[in-house]
Amino acid sequence: MKTISVILAAGQGTRMKSDLPKVLHPVCGRPMIWHALQAVKDVTDGQPVVVIGHGAQQVRQAVGDAARFVTQAERLGTGHAVQQAESALRGQTDLVLVTSADMPLLTPETLRRLVETQESNTGPITMLTVLADDPRGFGRVVRGADGTVQAIVEEAQATPEQLAIRELNVGAYCFDAGWLWDALERVPLSPKGEYYLTDTVGLAVDEGMVVQALTLGDPAEAVGVNTRVHLSEAEAGMRRRVNRAHMLSGVTIVDPQSTYIEMGVTVGRDTVIWPGTVLQGGTQIGARCEIGPNTIIRDTTIGNGCTILASVLERALIENDVEMGPFVHLREGAHLMSGVHMGNFGEVKNSTLGPGVKMGHFSYIGDATIGAETNIGAGTITCNYDGEHKYPTEIGEGVFIGSDTMLVAPLKIGDRARTGAGAVVTKDVKPDTLVVGVPARAIRKLNRG
Numbered sequence: 001m002k003t004i005s006v007i008l009a010a011g012q013g014t015r016m017k018s019d020l021p022k023v024l025h026p027v028c029g030r031p032m033i034w035h036a037l038q039a040v041k042d043v044t045d046g047q048p049v050v051v052i053g054h055g056a057q058q059v060r061q062a063v064g065d066a067a068r069f070v071t072q073a074e075r076l077g078t079g080h081a082v083q084q085a086e087s088a089l090r091g092q093t094d095l096v097l098v099t100s101a102d103m104p105l106l107t108p109e110t111l112r113r114l115v116e117t118q119e120s121n122t123g124p125i126t127m128l129t130v131l132a133d134d135p136r137g138f139g140r141v142v143r144g145a146d147g148t149v150q151a152i153v154e155e156a157q158a159t160p161e162q163l164a165i166r167e168l169n170v171g172a173y174c175f176d177a178g179w180l181w182d183a184l185e186r187v188p189l190s191p192k193g194e195y196y197l198t199d200t201v202g203l204a205v206d207e208g209m210v211v212q213a214l215t216l217g218d219p220a221e222a223v224g225v226n227t228r229v230h231l232s233e234a235e236a237g238m239r240r241r242v243n244r245a246h247m248l249s250g251v252t253i254v255d256p257q258s259t260y261i262e263m264g265v266t267v268g269r270d271t272v273i274w275p276g277t278v279l280q281g282g283t284q285i286g287a288r289c290e291i292g293p294n295t296i297i298r299d300t301t302i303g304n305g306c307t308i309l310a311s312v313l314e315r316a317l318i319e320n321d322v323e324m325g326p327f328v329h330l331r332e333g334a335h336l337m338s339g340v341h342m343g344n345f346g347e348v349k350n351s352t353l354g355p356g357v358k359m360g361h362f363s364y365i366g367d368a369t370i371g372a373e374t375n376i377g378a379g380t381i382t383c384n385y386d387g388e389h390k391y392p393t394e395i396g397e398g399v400f401i402g403s404d405t406m407l408v409a410p411l412k413i414g415d416r417a418r419t420g421a422g423a424v425v426t427k428d429v430k431p432d433t434l435v436v437g438v439p440a441r442a443i444r445k446l447n448r449g
Helices: 032-041 056-068 079-083 108-121 176-187 199-206 230-250
Strands: 003-009 050-053 068-072 095-100 125-130 141-143 149-153 167-176 213-214 278-280 296-298 312-314 347-349 364-367 368-370 380-382 393-395 406-408 412-415 435-437 442-443
Touching: 003 056, 003 079, 032 056, 056 167, 056 380, 079 108, 095 108, 095 176, 108 125, 108 167, 108 213, 125 149, 125 199, 149 199, 149 213, 149 368, 167 176, 176 199, 199 213, 278 442, 364 368, 406 412
Parallel strands: 003 050, 003 095, 050 068, 125 213, 278 296, 296 312, 347 364, 364 380, 368 393, 380 406, 393 412
Antiparallel strands: 095 167, 125 167, 141 149, 141 167, 435 442
16 A cells, blocks of 8 residues: 655644744754655655645755655644645545654654555554553543544543543554545644544444554654753663664674764774763764763764764764864864874864874864874964965975974975974975974974985
8 A cells, every 4th residue: 555644744833942944943953844854755646745834944944855845834733734635635646654753762663563554454544652650741542442442532521530541542543544634624623713623533423433552562663842941851762772773783882871973873893882972963983992082073074983072073084093182172274194193282274184193181282184194293383364264384295394393385494394393484495394483484404314
């Protein structure tokens, strides 16, 4: 049977108290609606249909061409929202899978089981339920003696006996498409002036048709986000899931509760991640690395065998066997080639440090290229900005830059040259030359024989 997904994303989310549409709030670095789309991607056929309303343009931009869109101009309830997809789907599918974009923890495995259950159901609906002691305002599921669903009773209308029911309506459904569109025309207007999708259950039961229910094995999947408190619960649940997946693939996470890894980050086998580490965006980390503690890495590629202690890396490229920290800051465009060592309180921006470069501590390198096996002394600064423009510094191989050297760009320093401590270098330095002073001047050629 062909199945197409409808994802409800039109709500305003007033309880979030935010200018950002609710479904765009991130969970583990990705908007909630991204998680909803991933969950249905391999379960359904063709592009999903996303029902948008509040913040429609922002949601469109975030989703892009991953879905089709229909608009719920007036927020008249969930039944009315699904009805907006009829023109796009009538006659195009056998089953309609309906989920909400504010439920980021639903998994593809659960939704696949939901669809499979409906495929074998003689009735028009299979719904998802959860057993929980905290009802969180969900409707109660009333079952008959044969186990089929007889009704969904909203909390406000439930009797004391019904309030004691632990089985709750999650809000995810798989419908027979042909029956659904006609049923939505018959959904009654609620006292609040809305048309509820849950009322389709009553319509099916009144017609003597079977409504099946699939109960979640993991109650955490039922977390829906309506407040920032719920958002933190979803974040914690997703973080546990992500960290567990990394550990099962061969990564040691010393304290998963204090380790934050976003969706899409990759980590190689036998890498150890210490507490307080944050890995974000498109970060890729190789094998046998040691990361942290207290390290933040964003959109950075790291090779094998690297050690990074208490540092911040942003949009950088690190090759193999690099050591750094504590308190290193790599900014955008930093490229550390194999075997580089950086000590504490060093900063690199838009620069390449060649193989084996040593940059001890308290130094800033910006808009520079540094050759292999060069030593950067403590307190070295590339003076690359004159208030209007930035200029490059080129340092050759095997160079020794003395402590507290100021390198005033644009500048070229030849292979095997040296600068004395405290030098202010304003002119190019030839290979095998020692320069000292303020401003620095050549005092002799170095004997390399």
